[in-house]
Amino acid sequence: MSIWFDNVRDAFRTRLWPLPTIAVVFALLLGLALPELDSVIDDDLPGRVGGWLFGGDADAARSLLGAIASSMITVTALTFSLTVVTLQLASSQFSPRLLRTFTRDLFVQLTLALFLATFTYALTVLRAVRGSEEEGGVELVPKVAVTLAFVLAVASVLGLVLFLAHLTEQIRVETMLRTVHRDAVATMQTVLAERNPAGGDPTPVPSPPPEALTLLAEHDGFLTWIDQKGLLDIAVEEQALLRIEVHPGAFLVKGTPLGSAWSTEPGRLSDEVAERIATGVAGCIHVGFERTSAQDVGYGLRQLTDVVNKALSPGINDPTTAIHALGHTSAFLCALSDHDLGPEVLRDDDDEIRVVMQRPDLASYVDLGLSQPRRYGAADPQVLQRIFQVLLDLSHRVAPDQRSVVRDELERLSATVASQPFDPMERAGLESMGHQIRQNLEGPSDEYGAARDG
Structure with missing residues (x-):
């Protein structure tokens, strides 16, 4: 239920129309109801209260509401x-995948909601104003309703000023990178459990036998989220074991394998059971047309990497932004190393493994964050120095069994440096950082625990 709610909330927040639509409907109802209330209470209002309300005639009320x-x-x-210009700027200057960051901006949504609600309310109240020359000969000026329209107009002016200030801050690359980093860390802390500092052998996961049922994707698109509880219920009910090979963020193609299922008892699954399992699993695998941050730990890292790639492109040529984004990449990868990245297993009430879900390991995330920046920034020693710094930061944080990840990435980075025509001073500085990283990786095996406990 919590996962479902988180995904619905994410879908709601990343669209500009829900809040303004709700505000328009509410303003319409308020504009219909308040003039009716005015007709009942206006004559009975105390003089002090009436002095604060609109005091003009029907023509003045119409002019005000019309304006x-x-x-x-x-x-x-x-x-x-x-807002559209800002979205275009973010898409062309930084990354198309940053658009969700702007569309989910609550301040922008509330500002649009306030403006549209004020317009709708004023227009609705305007129809309730009647002059003495009209049919019935009784003038009706809903004082409270017109006064509220004036208050909403003043609030909208203040909202416009604040919106411009907010927009100016939001289009800064520092703000965008901070927002992406914060959202990525929030997803990581929600989806991944913290790594046990004491280490220990990973839980052995069962492999599918030859007679296992192959589960196929039923839709094309990005895997947005997986109903883990639903998978566990299916496995327990059908006395089966499920292994899901895809993870949130992966692109699924209809008809291609996404996992396997087999019976916990000897023998093949019956056709009836196999059909129920396939149908049930398909209902637990949710596919969308775009990646979301609900369960996709790598989505934020993908956004950071895109900013680096775009900044290093010949059309942008902004290595300073690339270096800044790599700083956020380093912080995220270091935080990621503190979490359990192995296959996730779900157990039944008897503590038996029922579902195995494969997830990217640290090597996959490091490759995602550094491979393209290393390739596109190969000719810039400052960019390479920042990538060396990412590996240096990781060398201080990773556990002994993760050091090979940093070591392999270091060898690739060193090969890139060796292939470039840098001057002796630049090359010496980069090689010195590489030597420092190797020293950290060759430290005692208990250094990891001592560093974290300290």
Whole structure:
């Protein structure tokens, strides 16, 4: 239930229309109800309260409401245009995958909701104003309703000023990188358990026998999230063992294998049981047209890497931004090394393994974060120095059984340095950092625990 709620909330927050739509509906209802309330209470309001309310006649109320409605739709169009320009800038200058960061910005959604609600409310109240020359000969000026329209207009002016200030901050690359880093860490802490500092042998996971049922993907698209409880219930009910080879963030192609299932008893699964398992597993594998951060630990790292790649492209040529983004990559990879990245196993009430879900290991994440920046920044010694610094940071944090990951990446980075025509001073500086990393990796096996306990 929690996973389902998190995914629905993520889908809700990454779209611009839900909050403004809710605000428009609420403003419409309020604009219909408040004039009716006004007709009942206006004559009975105390004099002190009435002094704070709108005191004009029907023509003045119409002028005010008309001005508010016309100006608010103009301001809304301006705000929407600025938002679209910001999205275009983020897409072309940094990465298309940063668009979700802007569309889920609650401040932008609330600002649009306020403007549209004010426009809708003023327009709705306007229809309730009647002059004495109209049919019935009784003038109706809903004082409370018109006053509220004025208050909403003032709030919208303040909202516009704050929105411009907020937008100016949001388009800064520092703000975007901080937001991506924060969201990535939040996903990591939600999805991954912390690594046991004492180490220990990983839990052995069963491999599928030759007669295992191959589970196939039923839809094309990105795997957005997996219903783990649903998988466990299926495995327990059918007395089977499931092994899911794909992970959130992977792109599935209809008809290709995504895992396997086999009976805990000797022999093949019956056709009826196999069909139930295949149908049940398909219902637990949720596919979408884009990656989300709900369960995808690597999504934030992919965004950071995209910013680095874009900054190192000839059209942008902004190595400073690349170096800044690599700093966030280093912090995220170091935090990732503190978590359990092995296959995730789900057990039944008898502590028997029922579901095995493969997940990317540390080597996969390090390769995702560093391979492309190393390739595209191979000619810039400052970019390579920052990548060396990422490995140096990791060499201080990784456990003994993870050191080979840093060592392998270091060999690839050293080969890149050796292939470039750097001057002796630049080459010496990079080789010195490589030597320091090797020294850290050759330290005593208990250095990991001592560093973390300290």
